[in-house]
Amino acid sequence: MDFWDIRFFFEDLKDCKFRINGKIYNFETYIKFINNLAENFENDGNRQRQTSSGFVPWSMQQQNGQNQQRRYEYTGTGQGFNMAPQPVRRNSGLKTGLIIILVIVGVMFVAGIGCNALISGIFSKGDNTNMRYEFREDYVGVLAISGTITDGESKDGYNQDWILDRIGQMKKDRYNRGILLSVNTPGGSAYATAELYNALLDYKKSTGRHIYVYFGSQATSGGYYAAMAGDKIYANQECWTGSIGVIVGPLYNLSGLYEKFGIQPYSFKSGTNKDIGASYRDMTDEQRSIMQSLVDDSYNRFVKAVMDGRKMDEATVRKLGDGRVYSANQAMENGLIDKIGSLDDAIDAMRKECDLGNVSFESIVYEKKTSLRDLFGLSSEKKEDGFDKLLNMLEESNKANIQYIAPVQKQ
Numbered sequence: 001m002d003f004w005d006i007r008f009f010f011e012d013l014k015d016c017k018f019r020i021n022g023k024i025y026n027f028e029t030y031i032k033f034i035n036n037l038a039e040n041f042e043n044d045g046n047r048q049r050q051t052s053s054g055f056v057p058w059s060m061q062q063q064n065g066q067n068q069q070r071r072y073e074y075t076g077t078g079q080g081f082n083m084a085p086q087p088v089r090r091n092s093g094l095k096t097g098l099i100i101i102l103v104i105v106g107v108m109f110v111a112g113i114g115c116n117a118l119i120s121g122i123f124s125k126g127d128n129t130n131m132r133y134e135f136r137e138d139y140v141g142v143l144a145i146s147g148t149i150t151d152g153e154s155k156d157g158y159n160q161d162w163i164l165d166r167i168g169q170m171k172k173d174r175y176n177r178g179i180l181l182s183v184n185t186p187g188g189s190a191y192a193t194a195e196l197y198n199a200l201l202d203y204k205k206s207t208g209r210h211i212y213v214y215f216g217s218q219a220t221s222g223g224y225y226a227a228m229a230g231d232k233i234y235a236n237q238e239c240w241t242g243s244i245g246v247i248v249g250p251l252y253n254l255s256g257l258y259e260k261f262g263i264q265p266y267s268f269k270s271g272t273n274k275d276i277g278a279s280y281r282d283m284t285d286e287q288r289s290i291m292q293s294l295v296d297d298s299y300n301r302f303v304k305a306v307m308d309g310r311k312m313d314e315a316t317v318r319k320l321g322d323g324r325v326y327s328a329n330q331a332m333e334n335g336l337i338d339k340i341g342s343l344d345d346a347i348d349a350m351r352k353e354c355d356l357g358n359v360s361f362e363s364i365v366y367e368k369k370t371s372l373r374d375l376f377g378l379s380s381e382k383k384e385d386g387f388d389k390l391l392n393m394l395e396e397s398n399k400a401n402i403q404y405i406a407p408v409q410k411q
Contacts, residue, residue: 135362140178140350141170144365148405149188149196149222158185159366160192166364167199171206177359178210179203180350181230182343187221187405190246190298196222197305200229210354214346215239215337220325222404224336225302228309232353233337234346239328242336243406244306244321246298248291254279298402310335325406 143166147158170176179200187193204211213230215223220243227233235241258265258280265280276287283291299321306317312335320334331337339345347361 135173135175135360138175138177138356138359139362140180140356140359141166141176141364142180142182142347142361143167143170144363145181145183145185145196145223145226146366147185149185149192149226151189151192151195153368154188157366157368158188159368160195162366163196164199167203171203176207176209177356178212178350178354180346180361181211181213181227182216183213183219183223183227184216185220185223186218186409187223187225187243188403189222190402190404193222193225193404194301196226197229200226204229210350212346212350212354214343215241215328216343218406218410220406221245225305225404228305230309232339232346232349234339234341234343234349235328235331235337236342237328237340239331240325240406240410241328241331242320242326243323244302244317245323246295246302246402246404247323247407248295248402251277251283252279253282255281294402298404302404325408 143163145158145163147156148154149158149160151160153159153161167179170179181200200211203209211230213227213233215227215233215235216239217236218240219227219235220241224241224244257263267275267278267280269275272284273287273290275281276283276290303314303317303321306312306321307314310317320336326334326336328337328340332340339349350356351359351361
């Protein structure tokens with residue numbers, strides 16, 4: 001394949017943009033780079049750099065249409081040198097390697113991987129957790145709450161530290177005029193959800209600015225809880241929401257399995273309930289009551305958040321909050337949301353009702369780092385056999401995660 005064919009191939013992608021370390025660049029920059037490389041390779045390929053020892057190449061001479069062998073001339077002052085004339089080698093390996101790399105990159109673009117994912121995955125250092133969004137005019141931040149809400153980063157793209165940092169940044173930003181939450185989550189950790197909800201309440205209290213909410217495909221449990229910090233809620237017509245409730249588990253009683261394999265566990269405890277939830281025996285009635293009290297305590301806080309956010313009485317919230325999932329129409333009928341519409345509808349309403357005029361609405365979305373392994377669809381996860389799954393179940397058997405999450409998740 002000719003080098004220039006590759007260059008023209010990339011010119012078809014000139015409208016593409018990519019991000020390096022948080023800055024957006026036009027693809028034209030890359031085209032100029034390719035042009036320069038091509039010109040360098042097409043020029044005198046035998047050109048050599050002057051070496052530190054004082055040898056410099058003679059210019060290529062042509063006699064009778066034939067290139068003479070290049071020779072070297074000593075210009076230094078060293079002793080004992082007796083350099084015989086040598087031919088200069090073209091760096092064909094570098095040229096070939098470069099062409100191969102460019103072909104691979106081109107195929108990846110055509111396959112739909114995209115400039116942004118490619119460049120950020122190869123050249124960026126880490127994700128954009130510490131990226132600061134800086135605007136020089138008034139704006140509303142359209143903050144995406146997407147993926148499973150967790151303390152840290154979830155596999156499906158949610159990053160708690162990044163979200164809280166963005167809220168804190170907008171709280172201090174004199175150009176910020178409000179937040180529009182774009183929610184698409186099944187919920188998640190009760191602890192992380194409470195952190196998110198409290199951060200949004202603090203933003204409103206500290207700034208006096210408005211928070212509007214838009215529900216995408218799913219905004220259940222912890223996603224609905226966090227939305228209670230908002231002034232108004234818009235939902236897509238196909239949205240699932242609600243799932244007001246708390247869940248812990250599953251916890252496993254593996255005593256029968258231990259007995260079958262002749263495993264006899266021992267533990268030494270200071271009280272009868274110190275090993276509550278242990279997998280090697282069943283729970284007592286008292287221990288079940290203790291675990292239920294922890295669930296009820298978190299549920300009461302969820303109910304209080306809905307009461308405050310939706311201006312409902314406690315009896316109504318508890319009746320609606322039996323854990324069920326509601327469609328957008330059902331949520332509207334029960335007062336769990338304000339309007340059914342699109343994201344644009346939510347933007348238009350916030351602009352009008354909050355007297356925002358021509359203020360821009362700027363998308364603020366967490367972008368997980370993309371590695372070359374991810375780009376090529378390679379997985380670093382080990383495939384589990386039956387024994388591995390059993391070991392994982394044993395390890396997870398006594399982890400009681402308190403969650404505001406809908407077990408049924410919409411695809």
